[in-house]
Amino acid sequence: MKDIFQNDSEIVSAIKSGGLHRNNAISFIYKNQKTFSRVKHFISSWKGNSQDAEDIWIESILVLDRKIRNDEYDGGNIYGFVFGISKGLWRNKLKKSNKMDLVEEPALMDSVDENDPEQLFQTNERIAVLKKMLEELGEECQKILNLWKLNYKMKEIAEMLNLSSDNMAKKKKHQCLQKLKEKAKFFKSQL
Amino acid sequence: MEIPHPNTEKYLKNLLSPSEKIAFEKLMNEHPQLAEDVTNEKLALEAIDLLIADELRATLKNTPREEPKLIPLKKSNFRKWSIAASFLILIAAASYVFTSQQDLDSEQFAHNNIVLVEEDIATRGDDSSLEIHATRKEFVQAQLLFQQGKYQEALKLYQSVYDSNDLSPEDKDIADWNIIMCHLKLKSVAEAKTLLQELIKDQNHYYFDQSRLLLDKL
Known part of the structure; x- marks a missing residue:
């Protein structure tokens, strides 16, 4: 059973296969320290802490999993995608908690992907x-x-x-x- | 209960070709019941996805994250290697001293080099063929006597089974060797030497190499 993946297409096909293949692929993404560090750095730059980063990281992987399984993932770099989702979800969370006036924080607005977090997650x-x-x-x-x-x-x-x-x-x-x-x-x- | 359209699942999973998709959407426009069924199934699948997400979230929260490993400084590596090397030198020295002592003590050598076969017999204990091979039983008995320190009796029994010619070639080689060990225990070094010289005439003997080495040391 594969637990190390050479490229994104291997990860995508493992998640689509389901069962243990999916579990291994998701675990592989979850343990990607490099992208997680980027998410952590981004969130700590915008009033978040380590736990916020961990929660957002997991929620982003859930979105990726769902999109791949439902054939809604249109390729591209998986880690770039997860990072983009993380930023979008964190922006949404800040907006909801009124921690930040987004209009006054253009840097954060610039970093948000086209994906609308409202679309990514249900209310x-x-x-x-x-x-x-x-x-x-x-x-x-x-x-x-x-x-x-x-x-x-x-x-x-x-x-x-x-x-x-x-x-x-x-x-x-x-x-x-x-x-x-x-x-x-x-x-x-x-x- | 409604009968689902065969293409509903494919439509919701975006697996229809563009032409099939257009045809299916046209069908939904014409049949509101089908459109409603598709909406209900979409909602049902969304609910199942929520279930899957909950389960995965719980799993990931319990998955340990591997923190980046710190590489120790070279200085501490050097210290570890030094300690390891010192241990190796000590072990080598102790081994050399132990081997030298063993060379001088033929009795101890015999004790350490008796060939054990009781394990073999024990694993074959239920084998009825053992009844037939009474000789082998005696052979094992000889070894037990050796272990009990009854070297004279052991030697007698070894010689008895050896002379019976019922032993397998492998057991015969073992008996040759163990008879020599008995002589060493009984301090009959000259007898042991004679037997060793006899043994090394057969280059195919299992104990040929050990016998040559032992002869050199005696």
Whole structure:
């Protein structure tokens, strides 16, 4: 199993493959000290501390993971992308906490990428509704859909969740997705 | 329950070709039920992504970050190497002294060089073929006697099994060597020498090299 990646395309394909390949690729990015140091330096320059840097670094990797899995990542340098996301998220956080008047801080504004942090992350209200949908779905369905979305094979899902066969896993996944769509139908008016 | 359109998932994952995408969007315009189904599935997938993000966030928060390693100064490296080298010199010197003493003490040499085979027998203890190989049992018995310090009895038994011609060539070589060890323990150095000289006539003997070395030291 690969745990050292030579280039960005290897990382992207590992994340898309899912399972342990994805875990290793994400761990590899997370441990990239060089980019993390840049993020840390940037955040400490804009009223943040080490913990803020760590939180933003993780959130940026989550965005990258989601974008790659959903085929929304359009190539380019992965670490440059993560750094750009980090800056955008930190800008958004400062804006929300009113720690800084962004208009008066052109340097920070210049460093923000075109990606709008509002687009990158859901609002708290939206997250609350989505979490309610998941709660009502039940634990087993959450596990099945989680594994399915991470591209685990039906056979692997069956083994991991002690289901009798891969056909049973497929059937359960279909039922759970339908159930979640029903919840979405009900809850979407609250969004 | 609605039956999902086969292209819904591909549409949401941007996996449709441009022409397929246009066709699917046209279909959604014509069928509001399909459009609603796609919206619901999109929201469902967004919820699953939230689940995945929560899980990954928790994992990363528990993943240790490797701090940059500090390279020690050359001065401290030199000190470490000096200590290591001193230890090596001490070990080499002690080894030399120990070997020299061993050369002079033929009894101790015999004690240290008796060839152990009880482990071999123990692993084959359940083997019924051992009943047939009574000779080998005696051979092991001889070794036990040697370990108990009963060298005379051990020698007798070794010679007995040796003369029976039931031993395998490997065991025969071991018996040759152990008989010599018994003589050394019994201070029959001359006898040991004679046997060693006999042994080195066979260059294919397993203990040929050791025998030559031992002869030089005696």
